Amino acid sequence: MKHFLDITKETCPMTFVKVKLQLAKMDSGEQLEVLLNEGEPLENVPRSCEEQGYKVLSIEPLDNSQHLILIQK
């Protein structure tokens, strides 16, 4: 099952807090697609997920300085 989370309107620290809490609710093997802004969220969200042992499957840049990242728990 694929979940989706938009954190483009969030600011520090709720960007990575929301991702962490969403991943905690999911079962192992499920995927989470996160829409985020470049800068701090783009640098820290994928790194923080990998530190927890989750896989960052892709990081796709979009037109308006936003990125779509796909994480597998």
Place this chain on the structure above:
Amino acid sequence: MNQPANDKKDISIVCFSGEFDKLLAAYTIATGAAATNRNVTMFFTFWGLNALKKERGRKPIGKDFLSRVFNWLMGGRNNLPLSRLNFGGASPKLMSGMMKKSNVAQLDELMDAATALGIRHFACEMSMHILGVSKDDLIDDVKEVVGVATFLNESENAHIIFI
């Protein structure tokens, strides 16, 4: 949520100030650290305890006359002053409005996130005794009332931040 087991340095925050902006800073660091896989402990002492009172407004809690007056004057989470330009309590409300407009997390939201992230809340035994505050007066996040020795033991491998 359980806190993570990894080699990142733990973070311990002493929340001494009961001021709105300083507690906001404490909870921002705490939730940011927990969300980036660090174990976080918050130790509330003196004025910081006001943020943890179940009663969010002014209530004369305590056993004797002086502590009841003191607690009424200090109030709870709704009465936290700004550390500068407080203007009789008007500024925290104005700042909350500005934060909402800028989509920045409010103190309540950060405190809820801290609960969800499993951040440990310790309350200082000594200052609770002075102020006549009991564990029943504090929110359920406070799992333990401890002394400084316990806090330091639990923070042995942590960065300690004093706010």
